[in-house]
Amino acid sequence: MSPAIQSYAATLLVYLGVNAIACWGLNLQFGIGGVMNFAFILYQAMGAYITAVLTLPAATTQADQRYILGLHLPWPLPLAGAAVSGAALALAVGSFALRPRRRDFQATVMLVVSIIAATLVTTEQGWFNGNQGLFGIPQPFAGTLSLGITGYDWFFVAVTLGLALLTLAFTGLLTSAPWARRLRAMRENAEAAESLGVHVRAESLKVYVTGGAIAAVSGGLLVEFIGAWSPAAWGTGETFIFFVAIIIGGLGNNFGAFFGAFLVLGVFLELPTYLPQLSDANVEESLQSAAIGVLILAFLWWRPQGIFPERKRNLSRAIPAGARAVAVAEAAGTVPDSRNEQPRQREPDSHAAAAGTLSVRDLSRGFGGVQAVDGLSFDLAPGQVTGLIGPNGAGKSTALKLIAGAIAPSSGKVLVDGVNVAGWPAHKVARLGVIRTFQHTSEFGRLTVLENLLTAAPGQPGDSFGGALLGRRHARARQQELLARAWALLADFQLTAAADSYAGQLSGGQRRLVEIMRALMAQPRILLLDEPMAGVNPALRLVIEEHLQRLRDGGLTMLMVEHELGSVERVCDSVIVMAQGRVLATGTMAELRRNEEVLSAYLAG
């Protein structure tokens, strides 16, 4: 090969490596964690600038460029500095940009930040030489190695390959840990993850910071290769190219992200060089950008999971066949046929540690002039099932959300075992053992049923960022234990066949069961059920009722909002009737049926 072609090939390989590193960073943030980093290019730029000013010698007054620092550090310190600066910037931006709950709001705030930053960098001449940017950045070891131009290019390819492999190993470690399961759960349904004790904002911030550091390294590597960097190199539009790459390659899949980097950033953007020239360069670029828009639409419509979708984890294979068989036999031998009216023979089901007590005092919350919950007070009998019924709009679901911390009350107390948790965030309330299920099914769709269950289990080594770094072996023993428990639950609910199916592909009734099992994996002391029978067929309803009764016998305190009064009558020990945000009556269903006020509230409602 001629030196020119070699040089060209080496350049393409370095670009591919740099883009792959960047895509793995974005995949961690967006593909795994669901954080839409619309400021992505800013982190690459930050890494490039910091690497440049850490590599360059101090700027002299006579020099034709002005910049900060100029520390002239030896390799690889500038790259390390880039990683730190990327992380620090992500920490600063994430601390406010991740505050809104909706991902699309977060994305917009990040886009705004990216644009402000570009404006500032362009205007502030003294930071990174303003609009002209930095140039003449020495390449690592260029002075000490005498390889010739082509030789040096291949040397840089090797450096890039090394860093890419390092990044791959690092992101692989993170994505295979229980922590990533929690992140994926958060990506699927942030509110449900929060209700199971995941601190969504904190975890989002961690994944944002990690991805920011990786993006910065990719930028640093790039600037070391090309030796110059200016605002023209990081237009806001570039962020979307990276998004397109990982969406097409495959979200949540490191190979997919790599393939996307190759296909979109390599082939697609490089291709026009080989095609006959169109009229002028501007038109060509516009056509290319418009084509990218069409590509996004086409993929989101026909293949939303990308070319290489997220790998499915068949966790049931990790459970020894013997253990599986035992659990199924146990469940089959003891569960009575739900259709005949035999008395329950099973031992009580004790997923709970100890029955919790819950008292609500003068709880209130309004929305835009409507008092949804208005001075609500009641006590739950520990170890019993209490029904919460009332006409539509009575405030039942709002009450449940207030207790669970999903929304903050404007006044009043929620006492869990005597501790006032009113105003606590949902994840904190969940960690006290108050777990709620949702009115609309809230399964983590792109997680298997077993993964859904495992996500909820507290106290797993490796379910934090730090734990994830310790590797899979560290988490294995506990994972086996949890898998066995999850399998027993599945056997109990006769869903073992679906263990490795994506939860989003199950029927409505089955998804309900997944949600209830998931709540039980969290070892609740108080279980809040928001219409568990909604959308469930009568046969399955009986199964759920039977389980709730057994859970009660095992000492679990439950509060159940339900419209299906037959179920309420069969399951609940006592019933609270709500109307217009407050308690209208309490008693057994039989008593309530004789209560004129209750009857008229229902008729009026």
Place this chain on the structure above:
Amino acid sequence: MSQVVLSLGFGLVTASILALGAVGFTLQFGVTNLFNLAFGENMTVAAFVAYLARVSLHWNMWLAVAAGALSGAVLSLLIGRLIYQPFLRRGTSQFAMVMVTVAVSFILKNVLQIFSGATFYSYQLPPESPIRFLGMVFDARQLTIIALAVVSLLGLHLLFRYTRIGKAMRATSDNGELARSVGIPTDRIISATWLLSGLLAGLAGVALAIDLGSFASTTGGSYLLLIVAAAVFGSVGEPYGAVLGALVIGIASEVAANYNPQLKDVVAFAILVLVLLVRPEGLRGGRVQLRGEVTV
């Protein structure tokens, strides 16, 4: 001091354009639950249509404005019906929907660019003599923009207040969950929302082009973030909040521009960031938060 009063006048003009855009953006979000990042391109298309009407066809400027606004409405309806709604009906996730709107914005912007090139266009309106008012200086065109915004917003207010379709829109925007549970957001209301928000985008786009004096294929897209800032400031989905946001952001950015023109946008965005730090869901946050939960 007189400089500040002077920039207050510019602020009012900017606020008027922002209000038109932000109310349209927020209304669309409130009813369809879509955070539409292609809204800016809707503005640009309208500005170009008005240009064709005015400069190529020699229409009267008022007619050109109307043509621009109408084209905005039609484009918005078409994209809503043909692209967004099919995706939404499939249950496409929130983040995928944002990417869909980004894709639409890419396509519109670049198709415009292919036809318009990198050149800037102007309506070639004759120069106007300044009018002084309370220490502020306007020209007739700027006053027209303010009047246009005031009349449009008053009209919207009446629509929300007194017509069935307006009330239904506002109810949906206020509390999507409740409205959906009683079956309000019918196809007709969603279509009406696409039209109305597109109309507002069109008006905002033409007004922006008039105010700037010249425009290009990227004009609306880069203005969108100011509109989003105004909408988020007043809580997205809240038309009245959006007007407030437009006033605050419009005036603050023009006053800042008085000191350093480069900082105009930075100040607007700094306000946005501050609001988010204090009230993550915007100033009138409660309702949006509720909807946020439903749609997760």
